Amino acid sequence: MTAESIPKPDSLHGAEQPRNRTWHMRASKVVSYEVVLLAGLLDPSQPALAVACSPDGGGPGRQLIVIDSTVYALYGRRIGAYFAARGVEHEFCVVEAHESVKSMDAVFEIVASMDAFGVPRRREPVLAVGGGVLTDLVGLATSLYRRSTPYIRVPTTLIGMVDAAVGAKTGVNFRGHKNRLGTYHPSAVTLIDPGFLATLDPQHIRNGLAEILKIALVKDASLFTLLAEHGGRLVKERMQSGDSDDRGAAGAEVIRLAIQGMLEELQPNLWEHQLQRLVDFGHSFSPRIEMEALPELLHGEAVCVDMAFSAVLAYRRGLLDDNDLSRILRVMNDLGLPTWHPVCTPDLMAEALEETVKHRDGRQLLPLPESIGGARFVDDVTRAELDAALAEIRRISGSAGALAAMSGSRGA
Template sequence: MTVQPNSTPQTVRPRLHTTAEPPHHTWQVSTSKAVTYEVMLSPGLLAPSNPTLATAGVTEEARPGRRLLVVDATVHALYGARIGAYFAHQGVEHEVHVVDAHESVKSMETVFEIVDAMDSFGISRRREPVIAIGGGVLTDLVGLAASLYRRSTPYARVPTTLIGMVDAGIGAKTGVNFRQHKNRLGTYHPSAVTLVDREFLATLGPRHLSNGLAEILKMAMVKDLVLFEQLAAHGPRLVDERMQSAGSADGGRGAEDVVGRAIHSMLEELQPNLWEHELRRLVDFGHSFSPAIEMAALPELLHGEAVCIDMAFSAVIAHQRGLLDRSDLERIVRVMNSLILPTWHPVCTPELMARGLADTVKHRDGKQLLPLPDGIGHARFVDDVSRTELDEALAMLLDLSGGADALAMASGNRGA
């Protein structure tokens, strides 16, 4: 898929308003900013002879240059030595700033910490992109810091979690939490390039792999039936194999196809509406109730787990409206269960779900614009879900999920 930026000439058109009073002038400035960025499947990023990471986001004349690397603490513990050896082999002067990035510290304080590292390093404004290596929280933090530092500093993303590879690390948005609100502060500042290397998933725990598969399931349920069928048939195996090629039953072809389809589907939805001028967005499926669920359950639930509960709840609403038959609803829940994803949590009270939808209405400019599955692989938007519907859907979801028993079973199987 090719991302084609809008490109219209920059114009400044003075207009003279003539009245009986002394004339005055107004100027109307109309411009557009061409945005181009890349998402690349890039195996073997840390192979010493592979120049891809060392040259990411810079022109030929700016190579090799200097780099500030902002690295997640867990990633640094696992790959720090290899990362340092790689940049040394490539002849790139570099410094590493380690951030213990997780949802509880996804705040402006951590952004300022990263900005301080950027300032101390003395990065060039255009020729030395910051490189963010970590999960979605880390790349969001670095993206926001880069958007603020000198009003726009380039950066490159190397997502090391599945959710980062297919969702958090490939769009234009950055964000941090504010008070009890998920991603309430943020900007639109895409990285110059996102480099996706599935080899990082080899050290990811099964729970975090399932967490990423929730965002893939999101696109499958409302856009891509083939992707849904792949998850239904192979999802548990992909988790067991850590999405790797070596030692997999099919040489990694299934994992590559699932990741590739998920990225393609996501970018296909994001590209024509990158700045979200249109608030009717398929990618908002699973993100209407989940911000309230995730923040209320923090730190117990991961992002994708909260999204999965939202998707299950939305599927029940769709079923009650006749958009999804019972067999498809039960199949969806079975796939969620097979991926060891929760479909309910004790914080999901009628009051929380209603409050979550009310906050989403504010976020969507006064409308619900709630995406619901219309069969598997398709969706429609509704704007008239009542409190009664929410209460009835929650009661049905609790029954469908087996309530606390299902939660306990999922929690016990998720692992670290």
Template structure:
């Protein structure tokens, strides 16, 4: 930012070329902030001989240092002893903050609980990144707390669920629910580093594997037909093997993870702050926020996304964007992955209300991404309640016949 001093008026004037718009007694501030963060696949993250976790996000002079580790209660039960042993071996002063993180407590009260732990620990401004170990709810909570504490505190994400590895932990957004609205309060505050170790998936319930595969299917349907073919051919085995490396489907699981993460980051990077609301990655996220909040605790996030994708696939078919064979394949892959295409809360009234809320979120437009063939997308702005009602009837019959 540059400025000039007018001694007669004792005012700082804007640089040449901006005075007309700012006025002779006004100022225009223009700056930019470089944003860079890492997403890394790391095997053996809790191996004490592996320095990745202990050094992530911290400047060299501050190592090994101190760390507040915010960890999901279930993850703490499964891995707490290994986390403690890891930091002790690495010589890191470590304090755990255990949070029973789930969608029903994804709110500001829990954020304040994390902020209180940060304050009690005395987290420094820049040298001691908070470490978040858990699923998407936990990493969102910690991310929001870190963005608020001293207006910006670095943190590190260690996702332990598949949906977090391929979606929640690799973008810039944080968020919590407010009233009946999903992620209504939030910030853009990416972690310094996201460390992904698929070993955590070995203790995950298979339902949560399916939950993550729903977000992977999202990328396949609107961006990557090759990824779709992997899911069509190997989906049930990926669920059975929990996306493990050391199985017969290990190489496929590795490629599925690579394609999903690459595709997501390709879409996020040029539009990280969502200045452009025409977002391919919003596929599956038009109606699902409303469905998910009304179906709690019955539906997981990815399951709600699956119902949204199925609805959009039927809408696309009725508009001639998907032929009969493509629609059959899409619904077939969902069935193979064990994902729902419909839920009893999916009434026309609720779905229309969800669309209305999304229109407000997208600045007055639907910007509804529909699959155009498999691996491509078309945005539409003119979906009617009658169309939604007809598509829901198709999905209800499909679900009844499943």
């Protein structure tokens, strides 16, 4: 931080201020956090969780665990046994955590538990165990409590493991708008154990695979190939080991590549000072789609509807050829993901883009896939293009044989 005496001619009163009465503050904050992929997190012999929750190395202490109610029913006893085995006094704050209740009321509920537990300023990070909604809620609560307290994330859903719990953002919905309120507050450590996925509903596996597909389409063609070859089976087997090492390795590699790709994009632009972001692919129209379709569509499913629509926009601009578009839609179908939804009216899609323009400081900055594994940003999509692409994806989604007839349909 520096303090400087500088002239300030453009004062509120239009007169130059005397020297030595104006100070210019500059400060920088180094941010560092870990994302760790490991197995057997709740095995009492595995120290990773206990070490993360005791940053000063002080050994057994106290632990507030904020946990999703469904996750608590499945894993609460094991989590309690883990901390008991290590002599850690612990208390659970069990909350309902899904998109329909992702609000400041839920944040205040968590803050009340933190206050009752007596969470200190730095020594006892709050432990967040659950999906992306839960980790977002705890992240926002801890960013506000005493103007920033540390927390640890243990995501239990695939979308949390590869997306929601590896970045810096927190957020809640407000007045029907997705994540309208939020902060940047990364956890000190995110611990990712794919074993949690064994009890996850297949719909939530597909939900996470949509965010993985996002990375594959605009950044990593090899990841797309893995999804094309193994995607349907990975849903069925919940990303767990199959009948052979090769089959088991596919799920682990898909998760690893997805996390790697996401972190590569986030690191140089963690605070989003640059609004031209590859990871916004699938997130230009989906916020409005998701909130309109609640509770029918999960976040990743709305993202996939957006990606399918954006792929058709790209196809009609010549950024994708017939084979590219066919492969993309086929993988979405193999993963059991939607490519269209009835809430997607022409007016809604136009309004969604208008909201995105506001979010991106007056520009579209719309990432569209260019071949598979690359992307181009566009800033000039018209209402006529939106309407034509929507009619096209609706036709394709409603007819299994329509894709084969697409050759030559690009234009207008």
